[in-house]
Amino acid sequence: MSSIASVASAAADLRASFGGQLLKPTDAGYEEARKVHNGLVDKRPALIARCRSATDVVDALDLATRLGLEVAVRGGGHNVAGRATIDGGIMIDLSPMKGVHVDAVGRTVRAQGGVTWGELNRETQLHGLAVTGGVISTTGIAGLTLGGGLGWLMSKYGLALDNLRAVELVTADGRVLRASNQEEPDLFWAVRGGGGNFGIATSFEYDLHPVGPTVIGGPIGYPIERSRDVLEFFRASTRSLPDEHTLFASLTHAPDGSGTEVAALVTCHCGPAAEAERAMRPLKQLGVPIVDAVGPMPYCQLNSMLDASYPKGALNYWKSNFLMQLSDAAIATMIDCFARCPTPMGQLLLEHIHGAVTRVGASDTAFPHRQECYNFSVLAQWMQPGDTSRCISWARETYETMRPFFAAGRYVNYLDDDETGDPVAAAYGPNYRRLQRIKASYDPKNFFRMNQNVRPLA
Structure with missing residues (x-):
């Protein structure tokens, strides 16, 4: 491990040709640059290389290799497990690369x-x-x-x-x-x-x-007492959705900060307006909604409508797994678990996967999950550090309670940092061995390991 002095000296040598910024812990801007989206992650890199070009990336990698430092790579910094940053190593930060x-x-x-x-x-x-x-x-x-x-x-x-x-x-x-x-x-x-x-x-x-530029979509929420009706409607609807229609369901809280529990549907229809309007009518006929923001909107607005519910700096702990079906027992278990949610920012989410995703072969890309299914997620989110223990406990307990309904697969982007066993191998299933062989060809020493790591095949 390189000393602080040697890191500072090497950074000074590189700074003259580096197109971006090289930030040491004592530099202005370091504290903000080291933060990622999940406020639960609090790591201190020895150096942050804020790159502006591929050449900067090459130089930052060379610096890390010469100093014997580990590397983490930051793009948007949203990974919930905090793999975009590192203690004592070099964060290669791509966020200035905006072309x-x-x-x-x-x-x-x-x-x-x-x-x-x-x-x-x-x-x-x-x-x-x-x-x-x-x-x-x-x-x-x-x-x-x-x-x-x-x-x-x-x-x-x-x-x-x-x-x-x-x-x-x-x-x-x-x-x-x-x-x-x-x-x-x-x-x-x-x-x-x-x-x-x-x-x-x-x-x-x-x-x-x-x-677009205009699509029809948005959230609609019903009183939590209607949870079973909403989830059963969601299950029935997802059996016959056209490709243009995406529908998610959530047991969540009202976005106004009141803590009001809500059974919500969130949707997007990117097809012709008349078809989209017809598709939305049943969503609005389940009763009297607490909130109804489903309607025509610019696609850019649709893609940002949930941003405020996931603020940067909030503390996050997530667990997720695929479900091949949404049984009555799974619905009942979800409702029971959500009733114990300790945070007004927590939710249980079901993302339905169908259509074009399922018409790609399981081995055509490294992503193997090509069957129609639901991605079930426990999203624990809170603001006060004093709530950390009980929020994490709720997420873990909910995940374990739902385990009997899980399929074999998991979505690698949602893996947290404290998983047991070999969750990465489970996430890639039949494609894992091929990934290991390719890893051995391009990164035989596993230099890039601050990630959902695929170990190179020996």
Whole structure:
């Protein structure tokens, strides 16, 4: 491990040619730069390399190698487990890398690794185009895409990773590679779901699709006493949704901070307006809603409508697993567990996966979860450190109580930092061995291990 003095000396030598910023713990801006979205994560890198180009990334990697320091890579910084930062190592921060170029005629976009979905959508929607992004606009495109990419458009256009055309990647030995179906095809297969295991993704190229600029969607919430009715309606509806229609369900709290418990549906329909309006009518006929914000809105607004519910700095602890079906017993268990939620920012979420996502083969990309299913998540979120113990306990207890209903698969982007067993192998299932072989080719020493780590095959 390098000393503080040697890190400072090496950073000083690099600073003259470095295009971005090199921040030591004593520098102005360090305290803000070290923070990630999850306030529960409190790590102090020895150095933060805020990169502006792929060359900066190469230089920062070289510095880390020479100093023998571990590296964490930050794109949007939203990963709930806090893998974007590190104690005592180098955080390679891509957040200043904000370039976005839209080819409206060819319907493609190229964006650098520090871009968020809100920033990407703003540029693509100027041309009435979009690609599947997340459901929180401040999420980075890099982490979401490399691990999967669930979002409002996935049932029509597939996951974010299904829309990738190419990725520019800096490998552990400092090479800059372009991975696509034609160039480094094994690597391209691996980064579509394999996360940050193979290098630092400095730019992404996506296919774009005609979307909006107005879609119909939003949240609608009913009194918590209607939870069973809402979840049964959700189950019945998801059996026959068209590709254009995405529907999630949640046991949550009113967004006004009152702590009022709500059984909510959140939806997006990206098809023709008349079809979308017909699809929304049943959602509004379950009774008298507490809140009804379902209606026409710009796609950019839809993609940011939940942002305020996930503020930066809030303390977060999540657990999730796939469900192949939503049984009566699973519904009853969810309702019972939510009744014990200790925080007005906590929720249980069901993200329904269908349509285009399921028409990709399980082995066509590293992301193997291609059956129609639900992603069940326990999202514990709170503001006061004194509430940490009971909020984490509730999340863990709820997860264990729901375990009898779980399928084998898990979504790698939602894995927390205290998982037992080998959750990464479980998340990749039949694709894990191939990922290990590709890891051994591109990162045999497992330099990139501050992630949902795939161990290289010996």
